[in-house]
Amino acid sequence: MHGRVEGKTALITGGGSGLGREAAMHLAEEGANIVVSDLNDDTAQATADEINAQRQGAAVAARHDVSSEEDWADVLKTTNSQFGSLHILVNNAGISIHGPIEEVAFETWKQVQEVNVDSVFWGCKLALPYMRESGGGSIINISSTAALYANPMTLSYGVSKASVSYMTKSIALHCAQQRYNIRCNSIHPTFIKTPLLERLADAAGRTVEDVHQSLGDVVPLGEVLEPRDVTFAVIYLASDESKMMTGAELVIDGGLTAGYLPKI
Ligand SMILES: NC(=O)c1ccc[n+]([C@@H]2O[C@H](COP(=O)([O-])OP(=O)(O)OC[C@H]3O[C@@H](n4cnc5c(N)ncnc54)[C@H](O)[C@@H]3O)[C@@H](O)[C@H]2O)c1
Structure with missing residues (x-):
């Protein structure tokens, strides 16, 4: 099926790499015009160029630090x-910097909250007038399974993603109350094959294949996610197919947060 978001305009942050890049490509395939934003303007431009090679004029790139109100x-x-x-x-x-409470520096904690949480605050706050002017829309916040269950190493990251969940619900209810025709939902993926995991593998001195394998082993369905496993949910939430869905947490985790597989 094509054209599920035909005629719509989409802004994707962090669109130069990994999940954001795939979301931009997939939304473009389904007919949307795309603004690809990223801190790294070269990678944002590369994504926009790839979209324009398929449909000339469908994408533009922008340099954007998501923690900056002015950039938004x-x-x-x-x-x-x-x-x-x-x-x-x-x-x-988003960024992920690992470390337990006794090791994590306050500066690191603040950096993670600025990039992962302040970004969503400014993005939603400043985008709402444009969406209202456009007759309505859909905000999709990429959270994580880290928002739903804890791990000693993901203190800063997990708190940031749990904040995104709360913000999503609060904004969803505000927009519903005001009858803005704007929905707001969060997506909670588990481990995805993106450069983010490649960097974690590097930091741990392991190969990326080894890290995919060992993380896949803890997922009940037996493997880590491909970016497309998540972007199909982005398309659904972006399209009018999900018109009665708001304030929801859409979990895509191969069963990871459902429970555990007993070993006896
Ligand atoms: N990869 C995973 O396993 C996984 C799992 C769950 C959730 N997520 C979430 O998915 C999202 C995308 O992650 P990814 O795996 O594609 O990572 P990635 O590192 O491949 O891509 C992240 C992108 O964000 C950009 N970025 C970083 N800081 C920025 C800033 N201040 N302003 C603007 N852009 C900035 C980077 O330049 C990069 O292009 C993140 O929110 C992440 O937390 C990832």
């Missing part, structure tokens, strides 16, 4: 001047 204002202005509307916001950009 600029990127939203660019979106409006390029495409005249905004219907889909995918708050995807």
Whole structure:
């Protein structure tokens, strides 16, 4: 099926790599016009170029630090001047820095909250007027299974993703109450094959294949996710097919948070 988001305009943060790149490509395949934003303007441009090679004029790239209010204002202005509307916001950009409470530096904690939480605050706050002007829309916040169950090593990251869950529900209810026709949902993937896991493998001095294998072993369905396993959910939430869904946590985790597989 194609054209599920035909005629809509989407802004995807962190669209130069991994999940954000795949979400941008997939939304474009389904007919949306795309603004690819990223801290790294070269990779954002590479994603936009790839989309434009399929459909000329369908994508533009923008340099964007998602923790900066000013950058958000600029990127939203660019979106409006390029495409005249905004219907889909995918708050995807994020960082993961590991460490337990006794080791994590306060600066690291703050950095993770700024990139993973302040970004969603500014993005939603500043995008709402544009979405209202466009007749409504869908905000998709990329959280994680880390929001749903704890791990000693993912203190800063897990708290940031749990904050994204709460923010999602609060914003969803505000928009519903105001009858804005704007929905807001979060997606909670488990481990995905992206450069984020490659960096974790590097830091641990292990090969990426080895890390995929050992993380896959703890997932009941037996493997880590491909980016497309998540972007199909992005398409669903972005499209009018999910028009009665808001404030929800969509979990894509191969059964990881359902329980555990007994070994006896
Ligand atoms: N990979 C996983 O296992 C996994 C699992 C669950 C959730 N997630 C979430 O998915 C999202 C995407 O992660 P990914 O795995 O594709 O990682 P990635 O590192 O491949 O991509 C992240 C992108 O965000 C950009 N970015 C980083 N800081 C930024 C900033 N301040 N402003 C703008 N852009 C910035 C990077 O340049 C990069 O292009 C993140 O929110 C992450 O927490 C990832």
